[in-house]
Amino acid sequence: MAAILFPVFAQAKAAAKQTQNISNLKNTSLAVIMYTGDYDDTYPLAQRYEPSNAAFFGIEPWVVSVQPYIKNYGVFVHPLGPALPSDPALAAWHQGLYYGMLSRAATNGATNYQADTSVGSFARRVCNSKTTKYDGLLGQGCDPVAGCGFYAGTAGTTVPSLSTTAVNNPADVLLMAEAAQWDMWAGIGVANPFTYGVYWTPANLYAANGYSYSMAGPDARRNPKPQFDPAGISTAKCTPADLCDGYLNFGIVNGTTTFAATDGHAKASDYRGGIMAQADVGADHIIKAFWPAGGY
Numbered sequence: 426m427a428a429i430l431f432p433v434f435a436q437a438k439a440a441a442k443q444t445q446n447i448s449n450l451k452n453t454s455l456a457v458i459m460y461t462g463d464y465d466d467t468y469p470l471a472q473r474y475e476p477s478n479a480a481f482f483g484i485e486p487w488v489v490s491v492q493p494y495i496k497n498y499g500v501f502v503h504p505l506g507p508a509l510p511s512d513p514a515l516a517a518w519h520q521g522l523y524y525g526m527l528s529r530a531a532t533n534g535a536t537n538y539q540a541d542t543s544v545g546s547f548a549r550r551v552c553n554s555k556t557t558k559y560d561g562l563l564g565q566g567c568d569p570v571a572g573c574g575f576y577a578g579t580a581g582t583t584v585p586s587l588s589t590t591a592v593n594n595p596a597d598v599l600l601m602a603e604a605a606q607w608d609m610w611a612g613i614g615v616a617n618p619f620t621y622g623v624y625w626t627p628a629n630l631y632a633a634n635g636y637s638y639s640m641a642g643p644d645a646r647r648n649p650k651p652q653f654d655p656a657g658i659s660t661a662k663c664t665p666a667d668l669c670d671g672y673l674n675f676g677i678v679n680g681t682t683t684f685a686a687t688d689g690h691a692k693a694s695d696y697r698g699g700i701m702a703q704a705d706v707g708a709d710h711i712i713k714a715f716w717p718a719g720g721y
Contacts, residue, residue: 525604527561593719
């Protein structure tokens with residue numbers, strides 16, 4: 426009897442935590458929407474570099490900015506994710522590493538992001554050999570003396586976040602999703618990965634594996650379908666063959682992701698055919714969920 430019931434109980438527990446995950450995203454997205462109501466309909470900054478803010482090692486990300494509207498850092502921790510580190514400072518840091526919102530391309534001096542075939546790029550997320558463009562919602566602020574932290578930019582400058590009115594298709598544009606950095610590693614993760622990322626692997630999906638690299642962009646943590654196995658043997662069916670791997674350390678590249686849109690609704694979605702679906706806008710090939718200008 427125990428052999429029959431224990432797997433059922435485990436599945437029920439996992440399903441309950443998935444429900445909690447959706448609730449976390451929903452509540453956090455509502456906190457962001459409440460923030461915009463108090464700040465001229467403008468989204469929070471992805472990060473503001475403040476050396477005096479020790480909790481996040483000199484960085485104030487949007488996770489901190491929306492705290493007055495949610496008053497609970499625990500909501501930023503994925504229910505099925507790795508446990509927080511025992512060190513208080515690292516635990517605070519990790520609270521910003523389970524859900525992410527994408528920063529604007531302008532935070533790194535670009536007009537719009539262009540995916541390439543480098544490890545960690547969005548090109549490997551969408552499994553398409555075309556140059557695929559995308560943009561985010563959040564700006565960034567730089568300290569007058571110390572500079573911009575992880576981001577490019579000139580000391581003292583600020584790239585403003587978008588206004589809610591700049592999002593032309595709010596039910597389709599991604600506000601936040603499961604990720605391994607509060608800005609989905611848009612600031613540093615692709616060009617220069619660092620080692621504080623929460624480590625999720627297809628083989629041991631919810632185990633705490635210490636500090637390791639994670640992939641840029643949204644994660645697909647449910648029903649993972651890796652294109653490369655941990656031994657490095659390609660199972661990809663894309664052209665070129667390795668376009669879809671996207672590993673920094675066996676990051677999940679396909680499956681189901683959980684996200685919240687800019688209109689506040691939250692749900693699970695197929696990864697490749699859903700949240701990373703593409704379209705053409707004029708001469709641009711874009712990821713629809715990361716294209717607030719609309720037009721497709």
